[in-house]
Amino acid sequence: MTGPDAPDALRATGLGFRYRRRGGWALRDCEFTVPGGRVTALVGRNGAGKTTLLHLAGGLLRPGSGELRALDAVPGTSEARARVALLAQDKPLYPRFTVADTLLMGEKLNFSWDRTTAERTVREGGVPLHARVGELSPGRRTRVALALALGKRPELLLLDEPLADLDPVARGDIMAGLMAEAAERGTSIVLSSHVLPEIEETCDWVLVLRDGRVELSEDAYTVRESHAVLTGHADQADALATEHTVVQRRTAGRQLTALIRRHGPLHGAWHVERPRLEDILIGYLQDVEPRHPAPAERTEAAA
Numbered sequence: 393m394t395g396p397d398a399p400d401a402l403r404a405t406g407l408g409f410r411y412r413r414r415g416g417w418a419l420r421d422c423e424f425t426v427p428g429g430r431v432t433a434l435v436g437r438n439g440a441g442k443t444t445l446l447h448l449a450g451g452l453l454r455p456g457s458g459e460l461r462a463l464d465a466v467p468g469t470s471e472a473r474a475r476v477a478l479l480a481q482d483k484p485l486y487p488r489f490t491v492a493d494t495l496l497m498g499e500k501l502n503f504s505w506d507r508t509t510a511e512r513t514v515r516e517g518g519v520p521l522h523a524r525v526g527e528l529s530p531g532r533r534t535r536v537a538l539a540l541a542l543g544k545r546p547e548l549l550l551l552d553e554p555l556a557d558l559d560p561v562a563r564g565d566i567m568a569g570l571m572a573e574a575a576e577r578g579t580s581i582v583l584s585s586h587v588l589p590e591i592e593e594t595c596d597w598v599l600v601l602r603d604g605r606v607e608l609s610e611d612a613y614t615v616r617e618s619h620a621v622l623t624g625h626a627d628q629a630d631a632l633a634t635e636h637t638v639v640q641r642r643t644a645g646r647q648l649t650a651l652i653r654r655h656g657p658l659h660g661a662w663h664v665e666r667p668r669l670e671d672i673l674i675g676y677l678q679d680v681e682p683r684h685p686a687p688a689e690r691t692e693a694a695a
């Protein structure tokens with residue numbers, strides 16, 4: 393379902409999770425909403441918490457604190473399981489099953505199984521139906537796992553770095569297929585990926601995690617429009633930081649280059665360029681001293 397009545401794909405309030413009772417927090421105080429019908433890029437450095445979040449959304453883990461809803465349902469309940477599909481990074485499949493057996497299992501386990509879509513997904517990758525899953529290359533196993541996820545006809549598809557072991561042609565084909573799925577059926581897709589150029593072309597929402605906290609959850613167009621790269625004399629740095637959020641900055645001699653989030657008109661003598669989404673995301677992922685003010689505080693203050 394799309395449109396104003398569509399449920400949010402994901403909604404988190406005060407969400408936290410740690411793997412061991414006394415261990416560190418893999419996710420902490422996460423507050424965000426991903427609207428329904430979006431293709432969302434889930435971005436963060438290694439260990440930022442992407443897999444943990446997807447496992448919580450897919451019902452494989454339960455929150456340690458706060459709440460997470462997937463399509464308004466509690467992940468892991470039968471209601472959520474019927475509507476949400478997770479393609480996990482380790483793609484658990486039965487190695488002794490043939491591809492055909494695997495798809496048949498999908499059909500038996502899912503009420504609204506779409507055999508045509510499932511078979512097309514494997515056929516387009518040249519995966520033989522009679523081959524044993526354990527003998528397939530990792531990329532072809534990914535195809536089979538994706539076929540299982542798509543055959544379920546999910547309203548929300550969670551993909552944990554799904555394309556990492558696919559060749560470039562297969563990556564392009566699969567991304568195009570996912571985009572078509574999202575456009576035709578309004579399927580919400582949340583896709584964790586380190587391949588930022590791909591995200592630029594395909595995703596219309598970005599969710600950025602950093603050390604288990606949410607840095608950004610926003611429409612990709614708004615993110616692009618609200619950021620700028622400035623180059624100018626470094627003595628303007630302090631004034632700049634009082635008016636805008638400085639996401640990242642670099643000084644070479646007396647010249648300052650800064651990626652900022654704008655909060656109004658720009659004052660000062662700056663050369664202004666519009667960054668690519670990829671560059672903005674890298675800016676948020678890189679290690680910096682705390683931003684003043686932090687993006688979330690700034691957004692709240694502006695509201």
Ligand SMILES: Nc1ncnc2c1ncn2[C@@H]1O[C@H](COP(=O)(O)OP(=O)(O)OP(=O)(O)O)[C@@H](O)[C@H]1O
Pocket residue numbers: 411412417418436437438439440441442443444445
């Ligand atoms: N099974 C586990 N037991 C204990 N700690 C874990 C476990 N899985 C993940 N963690 C920790 O939780 C934090 C978040 O890990 P997570 O795998 O969610 O990050 P990620 O963003 O998916 O990383 P990557 O990009 O490397 O896949 C990390 O500090 C990680 O070490």
